[in-house]
Amino acid sequence: MEREGKKVLISGNTRCNLTNSRSLDDFILMYGKNGRFLHSAFRHFFSADLIELLGKHGIRTSAEQDGRVFPASGKSDDVVNALTSYMRENGVITITRSPVLNIELAGQGMMAVYTQDRTFRTGAVVMATGGASYPQTGSNGEGYRMAERLGHTIVKLRPSLVPLEVREKDQVRNLQGISLKDIRITSFACSADDIRPHLVPPVDTGRGIHGKRARTPVIESRTGALVFTHYGISGPAILLMSLAVADAMEKGPVSLTIDMVPGKDHRQLKEELRDEFSRHGTRYCHTILENMVPSRVAASLLKAAGTAADKTANQVTAVERENIVSRLKDFKFNVSRTRPLAEAMVTAGGVRIEEVNPRTMESKLINGLYLCGELLDIDADTGGFNLQAAFSTGYLAGESAARSK
């Protein structure tokens, strides 16, 4: 590309959530089953080391309540500038607009790195080519193909931290732009008609969360925020469960149910609504619902519950009220697919970690080849974990490569 760090520039909505203040054990949990691979890299260069390194280059950081760490300036370009000046100070030469096209073994422990107009012969190569999402930032997936040509296994690439499309297009189009906060969203490995709401767990389940795993057919359950889009649903809670959803969709239908009032159980909500409806009998029922959910959601719920929008509370039957409660607690959608890999924040899958030495990041197949960052089969939820994994594995790979020659 024309400059370094284009993905870092757009990260965290250009604020760059560069790491997290969690402990090492909690950090490792965020990467699922491959997290243990990162132990050595994190012991070598972890969040405090990153913060110190940036501090030496004039970047102050601040941690938010949930542990996410950002540059205090709120500007990702400050991070990229600090890193590039660190490189320059240490004599790193950057060649821009010059993609590597291939890497080949060149005999006698050497490798040949080909660009359009040059060939570099070297005993050590660090591949830090990133994933296959947001290709406009430079990570177009070519790194995976080069690693594969060198003999590495590529674990199937899947989108992670990606919005979901639903089959109920008309419904979400009507709700487009609306965000819901403090809701519980639960994904099920079945179609929406087969969702059994009593199976929705009372606590969050999913990657990075201590405690019990969700029981089939529940895939994951998260509380948080979501936003309706013209094609489906996005927002923090959806992004977090998207990889588990993508994996489950390989095996069969997947659906979602939204509990818009997770603080109250079905019975409590039913009683509350009955009292509200009898206290304000002459009010339109959608006016009463608007105290609980945004206006357009109230309209959509009433339609789904079969209640005419112009009914007053005293005209609503007990059966209709029961339907409204069910929709508030169990608003269902069928997932049709995830948005494409190019739109995912992170690529799951990549170079098989069993083929890489976790203490040095050197390939176990090719001496002198080092692999790091998103190119590896490592990915995590939001919170600064993906960048920290890239920084830690990159740091270790760089040091090991320098020491090897």
Ligand SMILES: Cc1cc2nc3c(=O)[nH]c(=O)nc-3n(C[C@H](O)[C@H](O)[C@H](O)COP(=O)(O)OP(=O)(O)OC[C@H]3O[C@@H](n4cnc5c(N)ncnc54)[C@H](O)[C@@H]3O)c2cc1C
């Ligand atoms: C919108 C968005 C927001 C994000 N926000 C966050 C966040 O706030 N916190 C967080 O932790 N993570 C975030 N991520 C994820 C994080 O940015 C990545 O996981 C991280 O940048 C991966 O680092 P990397 O060095 O492995 O790859 P990249 O940062 O993708 O860098 C790869 C580099 O290799 C270059 N390259 C690729 N192929 C070639 C080639 N053939 N020849 C030469 N050069 C090549 C690219 O141009 C690029 O400079 C976000 C991702 C996106 C898309």
